[in-house]
Every structure is written in C-alpha cells, then in structure tokens.
Amino acid sequence: MAEILKGKPVADHLDDISLSKSEALKEKGIIPLLAVLRVGARDDDISYERGASKKCRKTGVEVRSVVLPEDVEQEEFYRTLDELNNDPLVHGILMFRPLPKYLDNEKARLSINPDKDVDGCGNRSLTGVFINKKMGFAPCTAEAAMQILDYYGIELSGKRVVVIGRSLVVGKPLAMLLLNRNATVTICHSKSVNIPEITKEADIIICCTGQMESVNAEYVREGQTVIDVGITYNEKKQKLCGDVLFEEVEPIVERITPVPGGVGSVTTSVLVSHVIEAAERQ
Secondary structure, eight states, X not given: OOEEOOSHHHHHHHHHHHHHHHHHHHHTTOXXXXXXXXXXXXXXXXXXXXXXXXXXXXXXXEEEEEEEOTTOOHHHHHHHHHHHHHOTTOOEEEEOSSOOGGGOHHHHHHHXXXXXXXXXXXXXXXXXXXXXXXXXXXXXXXXXXXXXXXXTTOOOTTOEEEEEOXXXXXXXXXXXXXXXXXXXXXXXXXXOSOHHHHHTTOSEEEEOSOOTTOBOGGGOOTTOEEEEOOOEEETTTTEEEOSBOHHHHTTXXXXXXXXXXXXXXXXXXXXXXXXXXXXXXO
C-alpha cells in the first residue's frame, strides 16, 4: 500500500504561515485584499470562488467579488479590470478563465497588473518561473504540487521526474520549477511515443493531462512517487477522479496523492499566500 500524500496538512501549514504574515501586515495598517473577477455564473467558477473566499477569511485576507454578466460589453469588462489594476487597496486579482471568446482571453490574461497577478497567468509571472527570478508569481496549481513534494520531504535534486502534460497553466511551468530545483525533467504529451516506457524510468511522475484515469498500472513501477494534478467528475463512478487510475496505481507505487484531497486542496492556500506576498511587496 502506498503512502497517501494528503493535501490538507500541507494546506494547513501554508495557512498558518499566511495568517501570521497577514496579522503582521495589519499591525502596519495593511489589509491584504483579493479581487475576484468573474464573468457569468459557471458552477466550477462559483465553487472555486466559494472555497477561495473561505480560505481568505481563515487567513485574514479580505475578498472583493466583482461579478459581470455573461454578455458584458468589452469596454465595460476592460474598464472594470483597469479599475482593479489601479486600485491601491487591491493587492491581488483572480480572473476566472476561460472568458467568453469575444473578450479575447489572451488580451485579458496580459492585461492584469503584473504586481497583482497572484494566479500566475501573465507573461511576467511565467518569465519569472522560466528564469528562476522573483517576478510575479508561479501558477498556483504548479506551485501546489511543489509544496506537496516539499512538505513530505521528497528529494528533487538529481531525481528523474516525468511531467505528463505541457499546458501553460501547469505542465510547462511545473517542469521549470522542478528544473530550478535541479531535477532531471522529461515532459510527455499527446504526441509522445511509448509514454509508459518513459514514466517507468522516473522517480517521480506528475500527471496533468486533464484526461481522466489515463495513467494506469502500465505506467508505473515500485518505489515511485505519483502526483495527480487532474480532477474530473466521473459520471459512471459518480465521483471526482484524477488523471491516474488510482485503484490500479496505488498498490504498486510508494507514494501517491489522492483525488480529491490532494493537489487541489493546496491550490487555494497557495493563492492566498500569493495575495499576502503581493501586499508585502507593494
């Protein structure tokens, strides 16, 4: 049986640090504030917003929810975003994506004030990850995976890590974060050949394809650590599942994150820590 790398103790540890820092800021008259910009009412956006707001309250961060109609005019959307960018009381901006196509997702991503880009979606934040400099913030999910590895004392330097997935949100920045920690990193993707042969050579496998239960027993061997970033509702099983077929992989490997209760449960704690760090910087 594998060791289950639960996210809750990692999140609790980060939250304790965040609360201490937010209290120190408040003594200086600074109240960390996260602005949540949402267009429309997608169920997944509302669920994440609810969780993030609860986490903020727990750690002494205020939340300003800005909700625009799904058919909002471009001019109004960008005017609202500019107001948040220029508001000195706002330290971080979380903008839910994807936006309606007519709003231009790429333009919106690049329009967030880099100093307030706590979700790590802008080019300056991503550049900071790639050149290993404190510029903006790493994408929250990618950093959450790193936090789990660190909390459980999993060595990265010199280790072979395979990242399955190459998105700009998780796969690519996560590979760079690992490389910055002296891991030997291989990225696999939809065009890669014989992925199971590659993953079996790894010490650590990180799955972030968004393809539910696509990584099974054929991909793993004994002694490995598996980090499952994916989360999808499985209609057949009537529950949330990850990219890893847990019941096949867990009996084989040494360590594995659960879904739910793994990487996803750490992501909002990382977001909050970024808001507080943004307040400290500003």
